[in-house]
Amino acid sequence: MQKELDKDTKYIKINKTDGQNFIKQIKKDIEVIDKNKKVLHEDDFILFPILNEKYIITTLKNQNLNFEIIEGKGILRDKNKFKTLKEALKNNLPQNLFQYIPNSYDIIGEIVILEFDKFNDLDSKIGDSFKLKIADALISVNKKVKTVYEKASEIKGEHRVRDLKLLKGKDKSETLYKENGCTFKLDIKKTFFTPRLVFERKRLASSPISEGEVIFDLFSGVGPIAIQIAKKYKVIIHAFDINPIAFHYLKENVNLNKLLGNVIPYNMDINFLIHPTSEIGKIFQNTADRIIMNLPEKAINYINVGCHLMKKTGGILHYYQFSEKPDVIEKTIENVKTTLSKFNYSIDKILNSKIVKHYSPKYELVVIDLKLKPRT
Numbered sequence: 001m002q003k004e005l006d007k008d009t010k011y012i013k014i015n016k017t018d019g020q021n022f023i024k025q026i027k028k029d030i031e032v033i034d035k036n037k038k039v040l041h042e043d044d045f046i047l048f049p050i051l052n053e054k055y056i057i058t059t060l061k062n063q064n065l066n067f068e069i070i071e072g073k074g075i076l077r078d079k080n081k082f083k084t085l086k087e088a089l090k091n092n093l094p095q096n097l098f099q100y101i102p103n104s105y106d107i108i109g110e111i112v113i114l115e116f117d118k119f120n121d122l123d124s125k126i127g128d129s130f131k132l133k134i135a136d137a138l139i140s141v142n143k144k145v146k147t148v149y150e151k152a153s154e155i156k157g158e159h160r161v162r163d164l165k166l167l168k169g170k171d172k173s174e175t176l177y178k179e180n181g182c183t184f185k186l187d188i189k190k191t192f193f194t195p196r197l198v199f200e201r202k203r204l205a206s207s208p209i210s211e212g213e214v215i216f217d218l219f220s221g222v223g224p225i226a227i228q229i230a231k232k233y234k235v236i237i238h239a240f241d242i243n244p245i246a247f248h249y250l251k252e253n254v255n256l257n258k259l260l261g262n263v264i265p266y267n268m269d270i271n272f273l274i275h276p277t278s279e280i281g282k283i284f285q286n287t288a289d290r291i292i293m294n295l296p297e298k299a300i301n302y303i304n305v306g307c308h309l310m311k312k313t314g315g316i317l318h319y320y321q322f323s324e325k326p327d328v329i330e331k332t333i334e335n336v337k338t339t340l341s342k343f344n345y346s347i348d349k350i351l352n353s354k355i356v357k358h359y360s361p362k363y364e365l366v367v368i369d370l371k372l373k374p375r376t
């Protein structure tokens with residue numbers, strides 16, 4: 001895609017036949033032609049983008065060359081693609097605003113999601129044009145990006161989604177995203193999804209999982225964990241989500257990744273699995289070899305559902321929690337231990353425990369992988 005610059009560019013417009021002579025006339029050691037911009041062709045003329053108008057006029061005026069200096073839009077040469085956001089903004093932003101350029105942003109398929117957290121001390125007018133420049137630069141840095149949103153709220157509600165404000169491009173929140181050899185369709189305004197868990201999903205999908213395991217992904221969203229595990233192992237994964245739109249994409253993603261029959265989607269509040277009248281709850285009771293609980297703000301409230309599903313002989317639990325600093329891992333383990341004490345299982349072994357990512361100044365996202373055994 002060609003990129004037009006904000007500033008006008010000076011060109012020497014010269015007849016094609018004189019173009020070669022012009023190149024011979026100008027000294028190589030002086031920067032005369034702007035090599036970052038494209039040479040243009042217009043009918044019988046060539047337009048060379050120039051850096052040094054004065055030099056050209058004095059050098060060429062005594063030669064028998066017909067030329068004129070004109071102004072036009074400069075077009076960057078393809079090889080001059082910017083690698084970073086800061087590089088793309090170098091000539092386009094006052095130095096004092098550089099500190100506000102976000103250091104990281106999420107790219108999900110054709111969509112970028114930006115977060116401006118240091119913005120309170122900027123006048124809102126400057127802020128708006130600044131954000132637009134960032135959005136423009138992002139589109140120029142990332143060829144695939146068609147839409148730039150700004151985070152407009154925290155992740156909230158039962159469906160764990162956030163408000164997004166359109167900064168640039170099409171207001172199209174559905175996109176295709178590829179990760180670890182799998183493809184996911186999702187709507188970033190209507191379903192939970194974060195690319196920041198890419199390594200955690202890879203780690204889970206690389207855990208030692210036995211063929212034939214029955215796995216429950218209790219908060220599956222559009223299916224990134226379940227699908228990545230099922231792509232790698234011959235297992236059956238029951239994947240639940242309460243959000244009907246996440247369920248819609250989960251079904252579609254099972255199809256897209258050719259996992260029909262391996263990942264089985266349910267649109268359900270998992271609390272229903274322990275309801276006395278729940279037929280499906282009875283069928284699934286004590287059938288799980290492995291359970292994934294990725295609802296970090298309140299998975300602890302569903303430990304009873306996990307215990308209902310876990311095989312009588314025990315199994316593996318992958319449990320996520322936002323834990324308050326300090327001692328985030330110890331607190332997470334203690335929390336599960338205490339809650340489990342009300343049910344029929346206890347911790348046999350802590351297989352793994354770690355901080356997955358920084359969540360907020362006070363909280364970390366922690367995962368613990370536990371081997372559970374029946375309480376004796």
Ligand SMILES: C[S@@+](CC[C@H](N)C(=O)[O-])C[C@H]1O[C@@H](n2cnc3c(N)ncnc32)[C@H](O)[C@@H]1O
Pocket residue numbers: 158159160192193194197218219220221222223224225240241242243246268269270271294295296
């Ligand atoms: C933090 S997201 C995780 C989604 C997915 N594991 C991922 O990595 O993208 C939690 C998901 O749990 C779902 N959820 C919340 N409460 C639920 C419940 N009671 N039963 C089933 N799903 C629930 C939400 O709709 C949301 O999609």
